[in-house]
Amino acid sequence: MESFRFSHTNNVAFALLFYPVNNPGKIKQRIIDAAKVEGTEGDHERDTVNFSFIEASLITSRLHLETAINQAIIADSQGSLRTKTAHSEILFALNPTNNITEAIRRYGVSDKSESLLVVQITDSSASVSDVEIKMKEVVDGTVVPFGELATITEWDRVKKYHKLDKEVRGKGEETRSFIDNIVISSVAMKSVIQ
Amino acid sequence: MALSLSQSLIRASLPISQGAEAKVYKAQLSETSLPILLKYRFQKHYRHPSLDNNLTRTRIAGEARALLKCLRSGVNVPGIRMVDAAEGVLGIEWIEGQSLRKLLGGTEEEGDDLDVEATDTELENPLKDYGVSVEELMKLVGIEIAKMHKIDVIHGDLTTSNMMLRRPKSVESTLAAELVLIDFGLSYQSTLTEDKAVDLYVLERAFSSTHPDSEPMFATVLVAYANVMDKDWPAIRNRLEDG
Ligand SMILES: Nc1ncnc2c1ncn2[C@@H]1O[C@H](COP(=O)(O)OP(=O)(O)O)[C@@H](O)[C@H]1O
Ligand SMILES: [Mg+2]
Numbered sequence: 001m002e003s004f005r006f007s008h009t010n011n012v013a014f015a016l017l018f019y020p021v022n023n024p025g026k027i028k029q030r031i032i033d034a035a036k037v038e039g040t041e042g043d044h045e046r047d048t049v050n051f052s053f054i055e056a057s058l059i060t061s062r063l064h065l066e067t068a069i070n071q072a073i074i075a076d077s078q079g080s081l082r083t084k085t086a087h088s089e090i091l092f093a094l095n096p097t098n099n100i101t102e103a104i105r106r107y108g109v110s111d112k113s114e115s116l117l118v119v120q121i122t123d124s125s126a127s128v129s130d131v132e133i134k135m136k137e138v139v140d141g142t143v144v145p146f147g148e149l150a151t152i153t154e155w156d157r158v159k160k161y162h163k164l165d166k167e168v169r170g171k172g173e174e175t176r177s178f179i180d181n182i183v184i185s186s187v188a189m190k191s192v193i194q
Numbered sequence: 195m196a197l198s199l200s201q202s203l204i205r206a207s208l209p210i211s212q213g214a215e216a217k218v219y220k221a222q223l224s225e226t227s228l229p230i231l232l233k234y235r236f237q238k239h240y241r242h243p244s245l246d247n248n249l250t251r252t253r254i255a256g257e258a259r260a261l262l263k264c265l266r267s268g269v270n271v272p273g274i275r276m277v278d279a280a281e282g283v284l285g286i287e288w289i290e291g292q293s294l295r296k297l298l299g300g301t302e303e304e305g306d307d308l309d310v311e312a313t314d315t316e317l318e319n320p321l322k323d324y325g326v327s328v329e330e331l332m333k334l335v336g337i338e339i340a341k342m343h344k345i346d347v348i349h350g351d352l353t354t355s356n357m358m359l360r361r362p363k364s365v366e367s368t369l370a371a372e373l374v375l376i377d378f379g380l381s382y383q384s385t386l387t388e389d390k391a392v393d394l395y396v397l398e399r400a401f402s403s404t405h406p407d408s409e410p411m412f413a414t415v416l417v418a419y420a421n422v423m424d425k426d427w428p429a430i431r432n433r434l435e436d437g
Contacts, residue, residue, distance in 0.1 A: 006224050008203035063227060067275065070223060074278050077199050167266055181287075182265050185274035189262060192255035192279050 001128050002146040004066050006073070013069045014131045015119045017056060018141035019152060024113035027053060027138060031109070049138060052087035055107050056115035057154040058094070058161070060180040062146065065117065067187045068093040073121060075191070086121050093190050096162055106161060115152045116141070158183060200234075200281035207232055215253075215379065220288060223276065228288065230275045233257075233379075235282040251279040253379060258284060260347055260378040269341045270360075270374045289374050291361045294331070294354040297321055300404035324359050324371040331359070332411050334373035336418025339393070342375060343423065348389045350380030353400035387426075391433035394419070 004013040021027075031053070034045035059065050072089035075081050083092050083100055095103035109116060118135045120126075136143070155176065159165050162183055168175060186193075197205070207221035210231070219232040235250045254277065264271040276285030294300075297320050321328065335357060342349065349356070356377040362370065384390075397415070401408035420427040 004224055007206050007222055008199045066224060066227065070276060074199055074276075078280055080280065164266070167268075178268075181273040182262070185262050185265055188274040188285070189255075189258040189277045191277055192251070192258050194259070 001132055002062075003128070004069055005124070006070060009073055009077070010124050011073050011121055012124050012126065013073075013119055013121045014126075014128060015065065015117055015146070016132065016135050016139075017115070017117055017144050017146050017149060017152075018139050019056065019115035019144050019148065021113055021116050021139060021141035023140040024109050024116070025111040026140075027116075028109050028111065030138065048134070050087065050120065051135065051138070052090045052117075052119040052121075053109040053113075054091065054094070054117040054119060055109065055113055056117045056149060056152050058107055058158055059117060059149060060153050060155075060158055060176070060183050062149070064180065064184050064187065065119070067184050069119065069121065071187065071190060080191075087119070090119060093187050096186050096190075096193070098193070117149075155179065162186060198278075198281050200278045200283040204232060204234060204283070221285065223285070230285045231272070231288050232276075233284045233286070235284075237282075247280075250282045254279045254282065254284050256381065257378045260381040260383075261286070263345060263347055264342060264375070264378075267341070267345045269345070269347075270338055270372055271378070272374065272376060289358045289360050289376070291324075291359045291371075291374070292320065294335070294357040294359065295404060297324075297331070297359055298328070298354060298405050300354055324361060326359070326371050328411065329414055331373070332414035333418040334359075334371075336415040336420075337422055338373050338375055339397070339415075340419045340422035343390045343393070344426075346383050346385045347378075348382050348384050348393050349375065349378065350382060350393070350396075351377060352393055352397040354404060387429045387433055391430050394430070394434055 002015040002017070004015070027049075030045070031049050034042065034049050036042075037045050054065070068090045071093045072081075072086045075089055076086040081089050082098075083089050088104070091107040092100055092103045094107045097103075116139060118139060120131055120135070122131065155171070158179060159168060162179075164179060164182065168179060203221055203223070204219060207219035210218045210220055212218070215235060217234045217236060219234065220229055221232045222229050235253060238246055258274055258277055261271050261274055265273060272286040272289055274284075274286055276283070299320075321331065326334070338357075339349070339352065356375065358374045358376055360372040360374050394416070398412050401412050405411065420431070423430065
C-alpha cells in the first residue's frame with residue numbers, strides 16, 4: 001500500500017495500483033447505482049465505493065497523483081469543492097479543463113480501464129489493512145507495486161489531453177520528465193486556470 | 195479558529211526572505227517529496243480585506259499562469275507544486291542553487307534576507323562551483339529572456355535577484371548549469387516591442403546599480419538575446435537605444 005502523508009494535515013491518502021483489472025464495467029456500474037440507492041442500504045453501497053478510481057495510464061508519476069490529492073484536500077478544507085467529494089475532486093484536478101463530466105470520463109474508471117489507481121483519503125487513525133481489504137472487495141484485479149506505474153503510463157494520451165502534441169516530440173527520459181513537470185504544474189494550478 | 199492547511203504548512207517551514215509583498219519559505223509538502231518554495235502574499239492591513247483578497251488571488255493566478263506558459267514552451271522556470279489562492283500561497287519547485295545577485299557578488303538588497311543557506315557568498319569565486327564563467331552566464335541570461343519574450347511573456351521585474359543558477363547534478367556531469375528565471379509576480383502578456391525593450395532596460399538598470407563594471411556583461415546578454423530573437427531584434431534594439 002502506498003501512503004501519502006502531508007505535513008499540514010492529519011488526512012492521509014492510501015493508494016493501491018491494480019493491473020490488470022478484470023471488472024472495470026462492474027465497478028463503474030456500482031458507483032452509479034450507489035448514488036441512487038436510498039437509506040442504510042445506500043449508505044452501505046456508498047461506503048463500499050468510497051474511493052477515487054483513477055485511470056492509472058494517465059498518471060505520470062507519484063508526485064502527479066500526490067499533487068491532485070493535496071489540491072483536493074485543500075479545496076475540501078475550505079468548502080470550495082467543485083465536485084461532490086474530495087475523491088471526485090481528485091479526478092477534476094487531474095483534468096486540464098473545468099468540464100466535470102469530461103474529467104470523470106477521462107480520468108475515472110471506464111469499461112475499458114485496464115489499470116486503476118484506487119485512492120482513499122482518510123484520517124491518520126485509519127487501519128491500512130482495513131482499507132486494503134475494502135479496495136480488494138471492489139476491484140477484481142492484481143495489485144502491483146506502485147513503481148510499476150512507470151510502465152503503465154500512456155504518454156501519447158497524456159500529451160493529447162494536455163495539448164502537448166506540438167510542444168513535445170521525442171520519447172526519452174528527458175522528454176518524459178519535461179511532460180511530467182508540466183502535467184504536475186497544471187494540476188497544482190487548476191483552481192486558477194482561466 | 196483552527197489554522198488553515200496553508201498556515202500550518204507555513205508554520206512548519208523555514209523562512210527564507212521577506213519582501214514588501216510576500217514572505218518566502220522553504221517547505222516540504224509530504225515526508226517523501228522534494229522541497230518546495232512557498233510564496234505567501236500576506237494581508238496588507240491598509241487595504242480593504244475583500245479588495246486585498248481579490249488582488250492577492252489575481253496576482254497568484256497571474257504568476258501561476260505565466261509560469262505554466264513558460265514551462266510549456268521550454269523556458270527555464272520552476273514547476274508549480276501547489277496553489278491556495280484563498281490563503282495567498284503559491285508553492286513552486288525548489289531550485290537548488292543560488293541567485294545571480296549573490297553569484298556575481300552584488301551589493302546587498304534592502305529586503306530582509308533571512309537566507310540561512312547563503313554560505314556560497316563566503317566563497318572566493320562562487321561561480322566556479324557551477325562550472326561557468328561570467329561570460330557564459332551572461333549568454334544564458336540573454337537566451338532565457340529571449341525565449342520568454344518569444345512567447346510574449348514580459349517579466350516586469352528583471353533583476354539579478356530574480357534569476358537563479360541551478361547547481362549541476364554532479365561536478366563531473368556534462369549537464370551544464372541551468373539559468374532559471376523566477377518571480378513572475380509582476381509579469382504580463384504582451385506582443386509589443388516597447389514592452390520587451392522596457393524589460394531589457396529594467397535589467398540594464400539593475401545591472402548597473404548592483405554590479406560594478408556591468409557594461410560588458412550587459413553587452414554579452416544582448417548579443418545572446420539578439421541571436422535568439424533574430425528578426426525581432428532590430429525593432430527592439432531601436433526602442434532600447436531611444437531610451
Ligand atoms: N524556486 C526557488 N527555489 C529556491 N529559491 C528561490 C526560488 N524562488 C525564489 N527563491 C529565493 O527567494 C527570493 C525571493 O523570491 P521571489 O520570488 O523573488 O519573491 P519576491 O517577490 O519577494 O522578490 C529570491 O530572490 C530567491 O533567492
Ligand atoms: Mg524577487
